[in-house]
Amino acid sequence: MSTQIPGVSTEQGLKTEDLVVNIGPQHPSTHGVLRLITTLNGEVVKDMEPIIGYLHRSKEKMAESRSYFQYQPTIDRVEYLSSFFDHYVYVSSIEAIAKLKVPKRVQYIRMITMELNRITSHLLWFGTFLLDLGATSPMFYAFREREEIFKLFEDLTGARMMYNYYRFGGVNADLPVGWIEKCRKVIRNLPDRFDEYEAIVTKNPIILDRTVGIGKLDFQTCMKYGVTGPSVRAAGVPMDMRKSNPYCCYDEIDFDVPVGKYGDVYDRYLIRIAEMRESVKIIEQCLDKIPGGDTQNILNKQAEIEAARKAAKERGEDPKSIPDIDPDWLTQGQKINLMIYKPPAGEVFTACESPRGMLGCYLISDGTPKAYRLKWRGASFSNLSVLPELMIGNLYPDLMAIFGSLDVILPEVDR
Amino acid sequence: MSEEKKENNSGNASNKETAEASAPAEKQPAAAEKPAASPTPAASAAKPAAEPPPPPPAGEYGQALEKAGIPVKHLGKDASGCEMIELAPSDVIKGATFLRDEAGFDLLLSCTGVDWKERRESVYHLFSTKSHKFLALKVPAENDHSPSLVPVWNAADWHERESYDLMGIHYDGHPNLSRILMPSDWLGHPLRKDYKVDDPRLVWNER
Numbered sequence: 001m002s003t004q005i006p007g008v009s010t011e012q013g014l015k016t017e018d019l020v021v022n023i024g025p026q027h028p029s030t031h032g033v034l035r036l037i038t039t040l041n042g043e044v045v046k047d048m049e050p051i052i053g054y055l056h057r058s059k060e061k062m063a064e065s066r067s068y069f070q071y072q073p074t075i076d077r078v079e080y081l082s083s084f085f086d087h088y089v090y091v092s093s094i095e096a097i098a099k100l101k102v103p104k105r106v107q108y109i110r111m112i113t114m115e116l117n118r119i120t121s122h123l124l125w126f127g128t129f130l131l132d133l134g135a136t137s138p139m140f141y142a143f144r145e146r147e148e149i150f151k152l153f154e155d156l157t158g159a160r161m162m163y164n165y166y167r168f169g170g171v172n173a174d175l176p177v178g179w180i181e182k183c184r185k186v187i188r189n190l191p192d193r194f195d196e197y198e199a200i201v202t203k204n205p206i207i208l209d210r211t212v213g214i215g216k217l218d219f220q221t222c223m224k225y226g227v228t229g230p231s232v233r234a235a236g237v238p239m240d241m242r243k244s245n246p247y248c249c250y251d252e253i254d255f256d257v258p259v260g261k262y263g264d265v266y267d268r269y270l271i272r273i274a275e276m277r278e279s280v281k282i283i284e285q286c287l288d289k290i291p292g293g294d295t296q297n298i299l300n301k302q303a304e305i306e307a308a309r310k311a312a313k314e315r316g317e318d319p320k321s322i323p324d325i326d327p328d329w330l331t332q333g334q335k336i337n338l339m340i341y342k343p344p345a346g347e348v349f350t351a352c353e354s355p356r357g358m359l360g361c362y363l364i365s366d367g368t369p370k371a372y373r374l375k376w377r378g379a380s381f382s383n384l385s386v387l388p389e390l391m392i393g394n395l396y397p398d399l400m401a402i403f404g405s406l407d408v409i410l411p412e413v414d415r
Numbered sequence: 416m417s418e419e420k421k422e423n424n425s426g427n428a429s430n431k432e433t434a435e436a437s438a439p440a441e442k443q444p445a446a447a448e449k450p451a452a453s454p455t456p457a458a459s460a461a462k463p464a465a466e467p468p469p470p471p472p473a474g475e476y477g478q479a480l481e482k483a484g485i486p487v488k489h490l491g492k493d494a495s496g497c498e499m500i501e502l503a504p505s506d507v508i509k510g511a512t513f514l515r516d517e518a519g520f521d522l523l524l525s526c527t528g529v530d531w532k533e534r535r536e537s538v539y540h541l542f543s544t545k546s547h548k549f550l551a552l553k554v555p556a557e558n559d560h561s562p563s564l565v566p567v568w569n570a571a572d573w574h575e576r577e578s579y580d581l582m583g584i585h586y587d588g589h590p591n592l593s594r595i596l597m598p599s600d601w602l603g604h605p606l607r608k609d610y611k612v613d614d615p616r617l618v619w620n621e622r
Contacts, residue, residue, distance in 0.1 A: 053596040060581070061605055096494040223521045223544070226570030237544070244547040348494035349540050349549060351524070360524055362540065373606075377525040377540065385573045414596060 018046060023399075025054050031128060032410025034384075036399075043396050048388040055414035063374035068094060068168070069338040071371070076162040078376055079412040082121040084114045085354040086376075087166040089361040092247065093350040097365050098343040100169035100336075104328040107248045108290040109171055112183070113156070113163075114248075114352075115279040115286070119190070120146050121355040122272045129269070129404040130201065133210050138201060145193050148186050155179060168341060170332030177295045180287050187287075190280050194273060202270070211266040215390050215402035218263055225389065226382035229357025230275065231406060234260035234267040241353035253285050265405040272407075275355075292329035301325055342369050356380050356407055378412035474498035476518050476550055483517070485510045490553065497540075497549035504562055507554050511539075511567040519543040520550055526564070526574035528556070528582025530608045537561050537584055539571070556584045563589035581606040 024035040033054035039047040059078055063071050075090055076083040088110060095102060127142035150160045155176055157165040165172050201207055222232040232239050238257040242250040258274035260267030292298045302325060309319035327333075345367040351360040357379030364373040383406050390402050471491025473481070477500045480487045485506050490499035502510040514520045520541040528537050539552040554561050563586035564571045575586045576595040583604030586592055594601060603610055 053594075053598070056596045058605065093495075099494075224569045226523055226568075226574075228522075239544055346494050347499075349497050349551060350495055351542075351549070358524065358542070360540065362525065362527060362538070364529065373527075373529050375525065375527040381573065381577075382524075382570060385570070 016042070021396075025051075031404075031408065032413075034408075034410055034413075036387075038391075038396070038399075040396055045391045045394055045396055045399070048391045050384060050387055052384070052410070052413050055410050057411075057415065059376060059415045060374055063371045065370065067339070067369040068341055068343070068371065071374075073162070073164045076164055077411065078415055079354075079356075079359075079378065079380075079409055080161055081124055081409055082117045082355050083161070083163055084110075084117040084165070085352055085359050086361075087163065088114060089350050089352050089359055090363075091166045091168055092352075093348045093361050093363045094168050094343050094365075096348045096350060097346045097363065098168070101333040102169055103291075103330045103333050104249065105291045106170050106331055106333070108286050109175065109331070110166065111248045111250065111253070112283055112286045112290070113153070113165065115282045116149050116152065116183075118279050118355045119276050120149050122276050125272060125355075125404075125407045126197065129407075130207070132400040132404045133207065135201070135204075135207070138197060141193070141197060141200075145190060152179070152183055152186060155182070167332065167338065168336060168343075169334050170330070174298070174331045175295050177299070180290070180294050183283070184287055187280055187283050191277060194276060198273060202273075208266070210398075210401050211264065211269060211405070213262070213264050213266075214398050215265045215394070215405060216263050217386065217390065221386065221389060225386040227357070227386050228379050229353070229355070229383065229407075230268055230271045231263075231357070231383060233257065234271045235263035236261055241351060241358060245351070247350075247352055250282075252289065253282050255282050255285075265401050268405040268407075291326070298325070298329055301329075340369060342367060351377070354379055356409065356412070357383060376412075376415050378415065380408045380410070380412040384408045384413055474500065476500065476514065479518055480510055480513060483513050485513060490551075493551060495549075497551055499551040499553065501536075501553040501555070504554060504557060504560075507552075507562050507564070508567065511552070511564050514541065514550070514552070515567055518550075519545045521545075523564070523568035523570040523574070524549075526571050526578050528578040528584045528606065530582060530606065532608055535559060535582060535584055537575075537578055537582075537586075539564065559583055560585045560587055562587050563592075565589055580604070583607060 019040045021038045021040055022035065023038055025033040035051040035054070037049045037051065038045055057077065059074065062074055066074075072087070072090070075086045078086045094100070123142040123146045127139035130138040153163060154160050156179060157163040157172070217227065217231055217235055219232065219235045219237050221227070222235055222237075228239065236259050238259050240257040241247070242255075243257055255278050258271050258278065260271050292301075305322055305325060308322045312322055313319045343365045345365055347362070347364040349360060349362045351358050353359075358377070359379055360377030362373075362375040362377065363371055366372040387403060387406065387408075391399060394402065471489050473487075473489045474492065476498055477487045477489045480500065480502075486503065487510070488501035490501055492498055520543045522542040522544055524540040524542050526537055526539050528535055535556045537554050537556060539554070541550040541552060542548070543550075561584055563575055565575065565586075566588065572590070573595060575589055576592060578584055579586060579589075579592050580594040580596050581604055593599065597605065
């Protein structure tokens with residue numbers, strides 16, 4: 001009885017020993033390839049060390065060997081669930097360096113697509129998070145709506161997930177004729193569908209048991225680890241880039257930033273559902289306010305101007321006396337040759353509010369067609385680093401609830 | 416052992432470049448591009464200014480730091496209006512504590528290394544949840560060593576590890592400075608400008 005082996009304790013006459021469990025890198029619930037070296041004392045997590053890097057694809061080095069435009073398609077792969085946001089920060093950082101003017105219609109198209117993308121991202125989170133907790137049916141509901149939005153994206157950009165749609169100072173193409181009406185139809189149904197989800201999940205006693213009071217994250221801990229996004233809003237702090245540092249035209253839109261109270265897993269779930277409802281509100285306002293309205297309207301106007309110019313020429317007047325189309329209606333501000341585009345030398349840090357938190361892009365340009373240095377500040381990278389703090393002292397079965405509620409996406413962590 | 420050798424080699428290479436290049440590194444590549452200006456309007460807009468720019472004015476937080484007795488190098492503002500300052504490695508802990516406690520920069524967004532060929536620096540991006548302002552804090556890495564800011568912002572932990580992994584800046588005082596994205600037995604630091612893939616284990620790459 002007197003010899004004490006390190007790491008082995010004797011409680012109530014039973015010999016107990018810490019158990020090291022290696023979770024991952026291939027694990028269905030890690031949403032990518034993440035390895036967690038977990039030390040367990042019974043069912044209680046004693047220590048946890050996340051090992052990342054299995055998905056490192058050297059996106060930052062790639063930026064230094066490709067022209068700005070060539071690099072653009074690869075951005076979709078930095079974070080494939082909400083790649084409109086990555087494109088936005090990249091494109092807006094070049095616009096900031098080169099001081100390119102962006103037409104208002106483009107800003108609105110970007111806001112609509114980003115908010116739709118936020119909904120698809122949250123829907124996928126909703127499905128997979130509940131799947132981790134053992135509820136299989138919400139996944140099918142979530143993917144039904146997600147597919148409808150993907151059809152809109154396919155109509156607009158030609159791709160379901162890898163969009164590559166934004167351009168420096170504009171977008172690739174205008175909205176297809178009738179797209180706004182189609183989008184309205186999809187959006188109109190969504191709040192009812194969210195009610196449906198909440199009817200299944202929000203008051204479900206099993207879900208409540210698994211989520212309420214678990215994985216509490218307060219504001220100080222969020223700041224300690226650099227956590228942003230829905231997790232910090234669930235802790236009761238309305239920290240949202242769209243409100244605090246409005247980009248695009250978010251300052252013209254009326255929307256709320258939902259905040260939680262306790263910062264637990266359940267609050268993070270409620271926040272994301274509330275955010276999807278807010279996104280629907282934003283998209284509805286954008287569709288009403290978009291300069292130029294439906295594309296058919298713009299085409300008609302262009303035909304009108306051309307006809308008027310032709311008539312003026314026949315009358316012997318100067319055709320240039322007929323004014324051009326409103327520059328806010330265009331989909332490209334300044335005409336630039338994308339293939340050889342060189343922004344002036346300079347550096348910039350731009351950030352936006354992605355579904356996972358603050359997404360940043362630090363770009364140094366030296367005036368050549370290639371970026372000198374490009375750094376992605378993915379929200380998931382910091383959000384993942386808080387996981388050991390949340391898990392230590394908690395039960396092992398809560399791992400999937402807590403990890404799932406952080407909404408970490410590994411390609412963004414490893415880049 | 417082999418890793419040390421590699422680092423020594425790259426150090427020599429950068430020293431040679433220092434001897435050749437005497438002009439400041441930021442301006443040099445831009446000036447080299449000047450004769451190759453193409454006829455597009457976008458490219459002509461990218462032409463760098465001929466005369467050297469005047470020293471950038473002191474920003475709000477740079478002045479506050481100076482008032483607190485911490486020497487600051489003002490670097491002006493970046494293209495999105497975020498203030499940039501540079502602190503000497505000896506003052507950085509004091510300055511960072513001031514920025515956190517007095518200026519309200521409670522959130523460290525990222526830390527990254529930038530390779531200017533003859534010198535390297537780490538750039539910290541800070542955000543204040545009260546004033547909603549960004550700040551870029553630059554710290555030159557002397558001989559690739561820089562004081563770690565983990566004691567000030569715990570969030571710097573993983574970011575500094577990434578910067579060490581990809582750029583090879585050693586953060587003195589970091590609790591666990593190890594590779595984070597690359598495998599632990601990787602040679603060299605891939606984001607350096609002089610990085611070459613000459614790992615004998617990767618010969619299949621050249622086929």
